[in-house]
Amino acid sequence: MAEVIRMPRMSDTMEEGNIVSWLKEEGEEVEAGETLAEVETDKATMELDSYFDGVLLHIAVKEGPVPIDGIIAVIGDKGEDWKKAIEEAEGQSNGKGEEKEAAASSEEGPAKDAKPEAEAPKEQAPAEAATDDKRIKASPLARSMAREAGIDLANVSGSGDGGRIVKRDVEEAMEKQEAAPQVAAPSPAPAGKPAKEEAAKEEAPKVVPFAFSAGGANYEEKPVSQMRKTIARRLSESKFTAPHFYLKREVNMDKAVQLRERLKDVAPTKISFNDLVIKAAAAALRLHPAVNSSWQGDKIRINKDVNVGVAVAVDEGLLVPVIRYTDMKTLSQINVEVKELAGLAKKRKLQPEQMEGNTFTVSNLGMFGIEEFTGIINPPDACILAVGAIIQKPIVKNGEITIGNMMKLTLSCDHRVVDGATGAQFLQTLTEILEDPIRLLV
Numbered sequence: 489m490a491e492v493i494r495m496p497r498m499s500d501t502m503e504e505g506n507i508v509s510w511l512k513e514e515g516e517e518v519e520a521g522e523t524l525a526e527v528e529t530d531k532a533t534m535e536l537d538s539y540f541d542g543v544l545l546h547i548a549v550k551e552g553p554v555p556i557d558g559i560i561a562v563i564g565d566k567g568e569d570w571k572k573a574i575e576e577a578e579g580q581s582n583g584k585g586e587e588k589e590a591a592a593s594s595e596e597g598p599a600k601d602a603k604p605e606a607e608a609p610k611e612q613a614p615a616e617a618a619t620d621d622k623r624i625k626a627s628p629l630a631r632s633m634a635r636e637a638g639i640d641l642a643n644v645s646g647s648g649d650g651g652r653i654v655k656r657d658v659e660e661a662m663e664k665q666e667a668a669p670q671v672a673a674p675s676p677a678p679a680g681k682p683a684k685e686e687a688a689k690e691e692a693p694k695v696v697p698f699a700f701s702a703g704g705a706n707y708e709e710k711p712v713s714q715m716r717k718t719i720a721r722r723l724s725e726s727k728f729t730a731p732h733f734y735l736k737r738e739v740n741m742d743k744a745v746q747l748r749e750r751l752k753d754v755a756p757t758k759i760s761f762n763d764l765v766i767k768a769a770a771a772a773l774r775l776h777p778a779v780n781s782s783w784q785g786d787k788i789r790i791n792k793d794v795n796v797g798v799a800v801a802v803d804e805g806l807l808v809p810v811i812r813y814t815d816m817k818t819l820s821q822i823n824v825e826v827k828e829l830a831g832l833a834k835k836r837k838l839q840p841e842q843m844e845g846n847t848f849t850v851s852n853l854g855m856f857g858i859e860e861f862t863g864i865i866n867p868p869d870a871c872i873l874a875v876g877a878i879i880q881k882p883i884v885k886n887g888e889i890t891i892g893n894m895m896k897l898t899l900s901c902d903h904r905v906v907d908g909a910t911g912a913q914f915l916q917t918l919t920e921i922l923e924d925p926i927r928l929l930v
Contacts, residue, residue: 490564490573491540495554498529499840501722504555505529506714512544518563525560528714532807532843533836538563545570552633552655553714626653633658639665715804723864730783731903734862735911739922741878741893747925757823761895762798762852765875766822767928768921770794770814773848776914780847782868783904789868797846797866798826800833807833808866810846819928850875860896870905871914874898895922 495505506528512518523535524544546562554560559577562570624641626634630653634641637658644661646653712720744764751759773780773794781790794815797808809829811822832838849866854877863872876896883892897918901911921927 490545490562490568490570491542492559492573492577493524493538493561493563495527495556495558495560496536497556498527498534499532500844501718502529502556502714503717504553504558504714506553507549507551507560508533509551510547514544514547516544518542518544528836529840532838532840534839543568546574548574550655624653625651630654630658634661637662637665713804715807719805722867726865726867730865730867732865732900733903733908733911735899735901735908735915736860737897737899737915737919739895739897739919740883741895741922744922744925745878745893751819755820755823757820757827759819759823761854761878762850762875763819763823763826764922764925764928765852765873766796766798766811766814766826766850767817767819768918768925769848769850769873770796771921771928772914772918774815775917776910778910779871779901779906779914781870781905782847783870783902784868788905791847793845793847795845795847797843797849797869798829799849799851799863799866800830802834802836804836807838807843808846808849809833809838809842810844812845849873854878854895860898862898863900865900865902870902871911872900873918874900 498505508526508528510525512522512524518524518538518541520539520541522538524538525536527534527536540563542563543566544561545564545568547560548562549558549560559574562573564570564573625646626641626644631641633639633655634644634653639658639661641653644653644657645651647657741761744761748759748761748764773796777790780794781788793813795810795812796814797810800807800809809826809832811817811825811829814822817825829838829842832842846866846869849863849869849872851863851872852875853861854875857877859876859879861874861876863874865872874897876898878893878895880891881894882889883894884890885892897915899911899915901908
């Protein structure tokens with residue numbers, strides 16, 4: 489029996505997957521456990537493995553976004569009817585029964601008492617087209633693309649099997665839609681002016697450098713990736729749901745600079761200032777468990793483990809791999825793990841489990857020369873620490889003006905979980921550790 493392959497949920501926040509490429513072709517034999525395709529989720533590009541043995545009879549979506557549970561392929565015995573398998577699967581899905589009924593009725597022909605379609609009043613055509621949109625044969629991807637582009641499927645001709653509307657049909661309709669406003673009817677020549685003169689004016693090229701028409705603009709649009717959609721949704725929810733407040737401290741990093749120089753001679757890896765901040769934050773979290781907590785609606789969860797998320801910038805936005813049991817790891821272990829996870833993040837190879845379980849987040853923009861900024865809390869954390877660059881500046885020390893290595897920290901707090909005094913005490917402990925980092929060794 490043919491098996492219909494649907495888009496699985498590959499992460500807890502995934503709503504749709506974007507098929508990047510197929511590693512198997514139609515007609516190829518497939519074994520259970522073999523990779524069928526590469527799928528981009530909101531967090532990473534992952535491999536989609538087969539759970540069945542057989543032949544890849546049909547690929548429903550060659551590339552592009554597919555919602556969770558959307559049909560993407562059929563695997564079965566050679567020569568098996570994959571169309572029947574898809575029809576049965578669509579009939580069993582919620583909201584897909586109407587498509588099957590429409591297909592059946594079209595095959596059986598019109599009912600005896602039904603009036604010919606041509607006799608329907610013209611005024612009712614648009615309403616009927618909107619009502620029958622679900623009855624039109626179209627792939628899930630084509631429906632999604634048409635909905636986002638505002639295209640009526642009733643006006644699109646299908647080139648797929650049995651007149652089914654597929655991706656390329658919608659793309660052609662989108663191209664026509666974009667081109668339509670650019671084609672304007674020629675205006676009639678004013679009275680008294682020869683038509684040839686007007687035509688010559690219209691044909692003459694107009695070169696206006698750096699000028700824009702009154703009704704247009706010069707811009708470029710690109711589709712939003714799955715990761716970018718999730719970033720927008722999750723951070724919007726965080727910003728407008730969690731009541732943020734901000735606490736700031738300036739830290740003297742003189743001793744941290746000295747320690748880092750000494751560690752170069754003994755550490756197996758090159759320890760960074762970011763590693764020191766992550767380790768210090770983990771130590772401070774152990775002393776202030778209220779900051780290592782999260783809002784759960786009707787309760788507050790106080791986490792027993794300290795798992796620090798580290799924000800990593802990638803082309804599509806921001807990923808946050810998690811260093812588990814951070815307070816129990818050495819600086820060298822943290823350094824190696826951060827480098828490894830950051831490398832995977834930039835290649836979009838991070839697995840969902842490597843980005844889950846965070847109890848606190850550190851975001852460092854110091855390497856870009858940013859002195860100070862505020863971060864949006866990364867759910868489900870109660871706080872996020874924004875770290876700026878180390879700047880040499882004049883400071884007063886022991887009653888004298890000297891040059892200090894100063895770094896600014898900003899703690900964003902969820903006021904539902906952390907009060908001002910609680911956040912301030914944590915930030916004070918963190919400052920004390922960074923200003924005397926020998927405390928990390930005891």
